Amino acid sequence: MKSAVVVFPGINRERDMMLALESVTGTRPVSVWHTETELPKVDLVVVPGGFSYGDYLRCGAIAARSPIMQDIRAKALKGLKVLGVCNGFQIITEAGLLPGVLVRNKDLRFVCRRVKLKVENNRTFFTNRLAKGAVVSCPVAHGEGNYICDPDTLKRLEGDNRVVFRYAENTNPNGALNDIAGIMNEAGTVIGMMPHPENMIEPLHGKTDCRPLFESLLAA
Amino acid sequence: MRAKIKVTLKTGVLDPQGKAIEGALGHLGFGGVGEVRQGKYFEIELAETDHAKAREQAKAMCEKLIANTVIENYDIELA
Numbered sequence: 068m069k070s071a072v073v074v075f076p077g078i079n080r081e082r083d084m085m086l087a088l089e090s091v092t093g094t095r096p097v098s099v100w101h102t103e104t105e106l107p108k109v110d111l112v113v114v115p116g117g118f119s120y121g122d123y124l125r126c127g128a129i130a131a132r133s134p135i136m137q138d139i140r141a142k143a144l145k146g147l148k149v150l151g152v153c154n155g156f157q158i159i160t161e162a163g164l165l166p167g168v169l170v171r172n173k174d175l176r177f178v179c180r181r182v183k184l185k186v187e188n189n190r191t192f193f194t195n196r197l198a199k200g201a202v203v204s205c206p207v208a209h210g211e212g213n214y215i216c217d218p219d220t221l222k223r224l225e226g227d228n229r230v231v232f233r234y235a236e237n238t239n240p241n242g243a244l245n246d247i248a249g250i251m252n253e254a255g256t257v258i259g260m261m262p263h264p265e266n267m268i269e270p271l272h273g274k275t276d277c278r279p280l281f282e283s284l285l286a287a
Numbered sequence: 288m289r290a291k292i293k294v295t296l297k298t299g300v301l302d303p304q305g306k307a308i309e310g311a312l313g314h315l316g317f318g319g320v321g322e323v324r325q326g327k328y329f330e331i332e333l334a335e336t337d338h339a340k341a342r343e344q345a346k347a348m349c350e351k352l353i354a355n356t357v358i359e360n361y362d363i364e365l366a
Contacts, residue, residue: 125355132352161355168357175303215300215358242301 068284070096070111073139075130078117078154080263087265088113091281101133106147111192111284112139116153116208116263126169126211127157136162148192149257153209156249156259164257165250166224167216173242177210184248184262185235188228191251193258195286196279202235203276205262212261214243214250224250232260288333290345291364292353295326300358329353341365 070088074081081098088096097107106112119130130136136158143149143164151159157169172178184205186197197203216224221244224230232249239246241261249260264277296302302324309323331348335341342365349361 124352128352128355166357168355170301170358171303173301173303175307213301217357 068092068111069094069107069109070113070284071099071106071109072096072113072115073099073101073135073155074115075101075117075119075133075158077119077121078115078130080116080153080265083263083265084113084115084152087268087281088284090268091278092284099135101130101135103138104134105138106135106142109147111148111150112142114139114149114151114155114158115265116155119154119158122211125161127154127159127161130154130158131161131163140164143252143257146254146256150193151257151259152265153207153212153261153263156261157211159257159259165252165259166220167214167250169211169261170213170215171211172209172213172240177208178212178240179206179208180240181205182207182238182240182248182262183235185233187230187233188251191231191255191258191283193280193283194231196283203279204267204274205264205277206266207240207262209241209261212241212243214241214247214261216244221245227253229253229255231258232262288335288338288341289366290329290331290333290341290348291366292329292331292345292349293326293362293364294329294349294354294359295362296324297358297360338365 085096186194186201189199234246234248251258264280267277305323305325312320345363354361
């Protein structure tokens with residue numbers, strides 16, 4: 068499985084993401100700089116976490132309009148798999164690949180801790196190795212992870228089984244609607260999530276709970 | 288020409304920063320303070336001299352970048 072990780076100024080989780088992808092898939096991902104205009108031929112593109120452009124204007128807003136995102140957007144609409152994590156989720160949402168928006172955490176605090184993450188939909192390219200309803204530990208680190216959208220969008224997300232992950236056991240760290248931690252697009256080819264599964268895959272991370280998520284990529 | 292753009296959160300969108308400011312105003316002893324909503328203000332210099340075209344340009348900027356219309360409204364003033 069070939070993958071690419073997109074790098075913007077201010078992104079800081081790209082190495083963790085590349086290591087996680089390489090560790091599980093055995094193939095080193097290609098790193099793609101934001102000024103490039105065309106993605107290499109890959110099966111998956113990951114937009115990693117960090118603070119692209121220092122969160123200027125709105126988190127993810129500037130990165131979402133960068134040259135490489137135009138190509139990612141065009142290819143995503145044709146079915147390329149895209150995974151956005153943390154700032155990456157904010158970026159692909161700002162780019163219009165997913166509905167809704169991530170706003171300031173309800174209590175205004177930056178949260179950096181572990182949450183319980185429940186797999187709500189296990190028929191996706193990132194969750195197929197876990198059972199529906201499985202709960203895993205996963206770290207979060209964000210100041211703006213409060214997912215909101217209009218009532219109609221929420222109804223569609225819930226009704227179409229497009230909520231992929233939910234914070235479980237009262238661990239919602241940011242006030243997100245319906246405890247939403249991750250969602251996907253209608254086609255199931257674009258997934259965005261706030262938590263950082265790439266930081267829970269090695270024994271040194273304390274737990275390896277999120278390794279099956281990356282293993283899912285092999286089956287997809 | 289200069290576009291002066293105000294971006295505000297739509298009604299009903301939670302504004303925790305506004306809430307915190309509201310609380311701080313209370314701590315400072317300001318009485319009678321109701322709800323506080325925080326917004327953003329931009330000044331953009333435009334080479335365009337035609338009023339209608341400048342407004343159109345500023346509007347496109349707001350729709351594409353300056354505001355996230357899922358949660359924000361914008362108001363353009365030209366000067």
